[in-house]
Amino acid sequence: MKKDNYIVGIETSCDETAVAIVKNGREIISNVVASQIESHKRFGGVVPEIASRHHVEQITIVLEEAFEQAAIEWEAIDAITVTEGPGLVGALLIGVNSAKALAFAKQKPLIGVHHIAGHIYANRFEQEFQFPLLALVVSGGHTELVLMKEHGHFEVIGETRDDAAGEAYDKVARMLNLPYPGGPHIDRLASNGEENIKFPRAWLEEGSYDFSFSGLKSSVINTIHNAKQRGEQLKNEDIAASFQASVVEVLTEKTFKAAQQYHAKQVIVAGGVAANQGLRAALQEKFSDTDVSLLIPPLKLCTDNAAMIAAAGTIAYQQGKRSGWDLNANPALLLE
Amino acid sequence: MNILAIDTSNQVLGVALLDNENIIGEFVTNLKKNHSVRLMPAVDSLMKEANIAPEQLDKIVVAKGPGSYTGVRIGLATAKTLAWALNVPVVGVSSLEVLSYQGRLSSSYICPFFDARRGMVFTGLYQWENGEMREQQEEKNILMEDWLKQLAAKQKEVLFLSPDIHMYREVILETMGDLTIIPEMPFHLAKPSHLALAGLHKEADSTHNLTPNYLRLAEAEANWLKMQKENNNG
Numbered sequence: 001m002k003k004d005n006y007i008v009g010i011e012t013s014c015d016e017t018a019v020a021i022v023k024n025g026r027e028i029i030s031n032v033v034a035s036q037i038e039s040h041k042r043f044g045g046v047v048p049e050i051a052s053r054h055h056v057e058q059i060t061i062v063l064e065e066a067f068e069q070a071a072i073e074w075e076a077i078d079a080i081t082v083t084e085g086p087g088l089v090g091a092l093l094i095g096v097n098s099a100k101a102l103a104f105a106k107q108k109p110l111i112g113v114h115h116i117a118g119h120i121y122a123n124r125f126e127q128e129f130q131f132p133l134l135a136l137v138v139s140g141g142h143t144e145l146v147l148m149k150e151h152g153h154f155e156v157i158g159e160t161r162d163d164a165a166g167e168a169y170d171k172v173a174r175m176l177n178l179p180y181p182g183g184p185h186i187d188r189l190a191s192n193g194e195e196n197i198k199f200p201r202a203w204l205e206e207g208s209y210d211f212s213f214s215g216l217k218s219s220v221i222n223t224i225h226n227a228k229q230r231g232e233q234l235k236n237e238d239i240a241a242s243f244q245a246s247v248v249e250v251l252t253e254k255t256f257k258a259a260q261q262y263h264a265k266q267v268i269v270a271g272g273v274a275a276n277q278g279l280r281a282a283l284q285e286k287f288s289d290t291d292v293s294l295l296i297p298p299l300k301l302c303t304d305n306a307a308m309i310a311a312a313g314t315i316a317y318q319q320g321k322r323s324g325w326d327l328n329a330n331p332a333l334l335l336e
Numbered sequence: 337m338n339i340l341a342i343d344t345s346n347q348v349l350g351v352a353l354l355d356n357e358n359i360i361g362e363f364v365t366n367l368k369k370n371h372s373v374r375l376m377p378a379v380d381s382l383m384k385e386a387n388i389a390p391e392q393l394d395k396i397v398v399a400k401g402p403g404s405y406t407g408v409r410i411g412l413a414t415a416k417t418l419a420w421a422l423n424v425p426v427v428g429v430s431s432l433e434v435l436s437y438q439g440r441l442s443s444s445y446i447c448p449f450f451d452a453r454r455g456m457v458f459t460g461l462y463q464w465e466n467g468e469m470r471e472q473q474e475e476k477n478i479l480m481e482d483w484l485k486q487l488a489a490k491q492k493e494v495l496f497l498s499p500d501i502h503m504y505r506e507v508i509l510e511t512m513g514d515l516t517i518i519p520e521m522p523f524h525l526a527k528p529s530h531l532a533l534a535g536l537h538k539e540a541d542s543t544h545n546l547t548p549n550y551l552r553l554a555e556a557e558a559n560w561l562k563m564q565k566e567n568n569n570g
């Protein structure tokens with residue numbers, strides 16, 4: 001009989017210190033996340049040095065909690081997996097070095113994992129993958145369309161040429177004096193507003209699956225400025241609704257086209273912005289008449305966590321990938 | 337008792353393995369290279385050479401700074417996790433105290449320091465007394481010029497130790513004159529075996545609570561506090 005795989009995941013790429021233990025890549029045994037969001041709020045964004053300071057203070061506490069919750073023996077653990085990149089280098093370094101120490105102390109295999117592979121594999125806790133699979137990854141740092149023909153193989157068919165969608169949300173939120181992080185606030189305002197301002201949609205050249213949000217961002221800023229100069233008062237709800245409509249339309253259309261071109265059996269949404277209600281609703285509608293299975297993870301698996309790293313790491317482990325003791329943090333790691 | 341000592345707090349990468357006070361092995365480089373890449377291979381090769389398995393370690397000692405913020409954290413993340421996983425005590429030792437051990441045979445004041453940019457240094461004052469390296473003045477982040485004036489006022493000889501000694505040699509001699517002792521270069525680098533020795537008799541830290549000895553707030557935090565103060569005064 002095939003033995004069960006128990007994989008440890010460690011994630012410290014941004015402002016969450018997280019450790020999880022996952023069984024066979026699909027079952028969460030424990031999943032502990034220590035968020036620093038309160039500490040960064042006063043700065044209006046994540047400060048890398050502060051994030052790194054928190055990670056080094058939290059890491060063994062979070063490890064201990066994850067192992068206590070899992071109540072698992074070390075003999076059962078097959079490998080230690082960790083986010084190798086992309087992310088904030090100083091933050092990544094805490095996870096990577098802690099993972100190396102853990103793997104060395106217990107003499108277990110060590111495997112570096114791509115953060116986005118993690119976001120994609122968070123969906124596998126919900127449903128088994130069907131290939132070809134198309135993943136729309138949207139978060140504070142990423143906007144990407146990723147094609148998977150089999151487990152563990154990723155082909156980026158489209159990505160942002162400037163700002164990530166989440167970044168655009170944060171910047172517009174700041175313009176509207178909304179607290180950090182701005183995404184959820186815009187989403188909430190948008191649901192009470194009307195799409196009465198026509199903001200541009202960046203389709204880019206024909207057939208491209210790339211994204212661009214900097215033009216939209218500038219357009220929002222200019223519109224607010226011009227209205228102010230004319231003494232007009234725009235409703236924040238309407239700005240939010242109109243901005244969100246532009247983002248959601250581009251994301252939804254491009255995802256739909258790519259799904260058709262690559263004959264995707266499954267489309268999954270991954271990353272923090274996958275929590276956005278407007279986006280979820282638009283995608284559900286767009287794919288409702290197709291036989292493509294659309295998978296949107298529950299909110300708690302959209303944000304950064306370590307279970308997703310362990311899930312992606314399980315495939316890497318089963319495919320025989322191993323990292324050496326010289327594993328380093330790689331803030332610009334490519335998904336491949 | 338097998339002790340593993342790790343120092344990645346400054347440019348020197350140091351790993352030492354001791355059985356109580358006896359050095360089993362020591363690995364030191366003074367290269368501008370990546371600690372994160374090289375630390376664990378160094379630990380692995382030293383322990384393999386000595387034929388000691390991880391579970392045979394009894395204590396982890398780590399240099400907790402001051403120094404490079406990132407370097408200090410690489411050492412601490414590694415040491416804390418090793419200690420937690422192996423269920424052994426961990427001890428953090430000030431990187432300035434470790435460097436002071438290079439003056440172990442001197443009876444004068446010892447001033448270890450690291451450059452902290454813009455004329456500032458991380459420094460302290462130590463002296464060997466009754467069998468231990470005693471801190472004579474609290475470690476701080478201070479303008480070297482001001483610090484040297486304080487030292488000169490003591491009218492006592494001071495032994496200066498620093499990998500950055502070349503940056504400050506002239507100003508030290510100008511201020512301290514005949515009271516200056518500056519040894520040859522090999523004495524200006526912290527040794528991991530000294531780190532292990534310093535940690536040998538120190539009480540263990542709580543693994544969870546052991547934090548870096550930054551001696552300085554993060555810039556964003558310092559600016560934020562300054563703004564709060566200004567707002568309160570205005």
Ligand SMILES: [Zn+2]
Pocket residue numbers: 115119139271272303304
């Ligand atoms: Zn993420």
